[in-house]
Amino acid sequence: MSTATRPTKTIPVAKPFFGVEEEQALVSSLRSGWVSQGPKVSEFEKRFADYVGAQHAVAVSSCTTALHLAMIAAGIKGGDEVICPSLSFIATANCIRYVGALPVFVDIDPLTYNLNPLQVEQAITSRTRAILAVHQIGLPAALKELKAIAEHHGLILLEDAACAIGSEYFGSKIGQPHSLMACFSFHPRKILSTGEGGMITTNSEEVSTRLRRLRQHGMTVSDLARHSSNKVVVESYDEVGYNFRMTDLQAAVGIEQLNRLDDMLARRRHLAKRYTQELSKLNWLITPIEPTGYRHNFQSYMIRLLPERVASRDEIMQRMLDLGISTRRGIMATHFEPPYADRDWNSLLPETIKATAQTLILPLYHLMTEEEQDWVIQSLVESAKG
Numbered sequence: 001m002s003t004a005t006r007p008t009k010t011i012p013v014a015k016p017f018f019g020v021e022e023e024q025a026l027v028s029s030l031r032s033g034w035v036s037q038g039p040k041v042s043e044f045e046k047r048f049a050d051y052v053g054a055q056h057a058v059a060v061s062s063c064t065t066a067l068h069l070a071m072i073a074a075g076i077k078g079g080d081e082v083i084c085p086s087l088s089f090i091a092t093a094n095c096i097r098y099v100g101a102l103p104v105f106v107d108i109d110p111l112t113y114n115l116n117p118l119q120v121e122q123a124i125t126s127r128t129r130a131i132l133a134v135h136q137i138g139l140p141a142a143l144k145e146l147k148a149i150a151e152h153h154g155l156i157l158l159e160d161a162a163c164a165i166g167s168e169y170f171g172s173k174i175g176q177p178h179s180l181m182a183c184f185s186f187h188p189r190k191i192l193s194t195g196e197g198g199m200i201t202t203n204s205e206e207v208s209t210r211l212r213r214l215r216q217h218g219m220t221v222s223d224l225a226r227h228s229s230n231k232v233v234v235e236s237y238d239e240v241g242y243n244f245r246m247t248d249l250q251a252a253v254g255i256e257q258l259n260r261l262d263d264m265l266a267r268r269r270h271l272a273k274r275y276t277q278e279l280s281k282l283n284w285l286i287t288p289i290e291p292t293g294y295r296h297n298f299q300s301y302m303i304r305l306l307p308e309r310v311a312s313r314d315e316i317m318q319r320m321l322d323l324g325i326s327t328r329r330g331i332m333a334t335h336f337e338p339p340y341a342d343r344d345w346n347s348l349l350p351e352t353i354k355a356t357a358q359t360l361i362l363p364l365y366h367l368m369t370e371e372e373q374d375w376v377i378q379s380l381v382e383s384a385k386g
């Protein structure tokens with residue numbers, strides 16, 4: 001790597017990529033007059049299901065609302081316990097609380113940052129109903145092991161696949177039913193974005209029908225079905241539902257994002273490989289791993305700094321910002337936040353506590369140039385000194 005020079009603009013940590021196709025799709029959707037959930041949402045769902053290899057995909061307003069509906073559709077209720085990692089975005093645990101259930105935090109494998117299956121087994125009680133696995137920043141969780149545990153104990157396995165579009169697990173895409181339901185996010189920090197948005201994939205016809213009802217007020221007939229029927233359709237409302245619909249404006253953008261997803265994934269994997277090639281030469285940090293059979297999508301590129309060998313992480317972040325580079329702390333630990341401080345989790349989660357303190361997310365986005373990346377690497381090395 002040659003000496004890099006400072007770019008004129010600040011390098012962001014992430015940035016969604018939209019082209020002229022998204023602009024045109026958005027305008028044409030707007031002009032069609034159908035802007036709420038309609039034909040574009042149906043088309044996006046079909047395309048998404050085909051892409052990941054699932055029988056059904058149900059679009060909603062975010063991954064958080066996807067997870068909320070997944071909890072309801074899985075029958076999780078007040079008093080139930082659901083096992084999940086603390087090391088995740090807080091929405092993972094919040095959705096368990098939405099249905100009155102209790103998140104039971106389990107520690108991570110320090111190499112993958114995902115749930116440690118051995119400790120999952122130890123956390124099961126007579127009230128445990130489900131395991132909510134997270135594919136953290138795009139690296140698949142240990143699904144085979146978790147599935148075996150769930151089956152052995154009669155639990156439901158669910159996936160928070162917010163970051164995992166395009167990630168692969170032993171040859172199949174995340175979202176292909178490794179579990180009852182997988183929930184994806186289209187927030188701008190993720191790879192495929194619709195501004196806000198989410199998707200639930202499942203192979204269960206019954207579950208998908210329930211999800212479609214729940215996302216629109218519990219209504220038995222969709223607007224699209226009513227509109228395209230030549231008979232008067234009278235709907236009923238069989239249970240308390242929500243308004244968690246995605247709009248056709250968002251879905252129109254999502255379809256174009258799906259068209260370029262393979263390109264976006266290839267670019268990310270190329271840049272991630274370049275980071276690893278350079279950074280793995282340094283003895284004061286650890287680069288991300290991909291265990292055999294696991295394929296990362298590098299939604300984020302996260303390193304671990306070895307604290308005894310370098311300046312503090314927060315100091316490094318400030319120095320890099322002074323050099324025009326935006327970084328982020330690694331994944332949060334949910335159990336540190338007030339709504340989850342009702343129990344002393346610390347002694348159970350040593351690896352989570354270490355990981356949240358030592359990890360750092362470096363810039364990675366579709367249009368990042370190699371020159372910009374070289375500047376990031378050089379600045380990291382500079383900033384880490386003493």
Ligand SMILES: *Cc1c(COP(=O)(O)O)cnc(C)c1O
Nearest residue numbers: 062063064089091162185186187
């Ligand atoms: C981003 C994220 C969410 C929330 O997604 P939204 O679409 O913003 O609601 C949930 N879980 C994880 C692990 C995430 O990274």
